[in-house]
Amino acid sequence: MIYVFDTSAFIVISHYYPERFPTFWDRFEKYTNDGKIYSVREVFNELNTQASKPHLAEWIKKHKSIFLIPGQDEMNFTSEIFKIPHFQYLVSKKQQLKGTPVADPFVIASAKMKSACIITEESKKENASRIPNICEHFNIECTNVEGFMEKEDWEF
16 A cells, blocks of 8 residues: 655654654655655645644655656546536635645545555545545545554554
8 A cells, every 4th residue: 555645644743753753753764765655746835834843844855755746647637626516625715816835636636546545634524625525535545644554553
């Protein structure tokens, strides 16, 4: 199984300080080096303003290569997402007006094209345009950081 991490998942793991959780970071590093964990360029862009913990900001800069640029297949799939009127709210008016990075459609498209499981801290909410709702609609696997650790049988 490969995993595509959303911005919210990186924010959660930023609370695992490397000095207190070295085993977590060693395993995370191995998974990224082995290609089992990756993300998308827009997550990198979001994290440039949202990564408040210095160790996460440093890790992200050092691992920029795991933040992939979407290919044509991913771009085509994002248009499939937005063909569903309800899912057009995935990008808020505020984000459109400000031109801020929006990673969610690219995370979803990448997971679909690579048969990856999305790791996000968003939760499913009735009639919402959230990652878990869209994943359910398109039959894409999705869980949170704890679910990821359960799937991989990580214990600390």
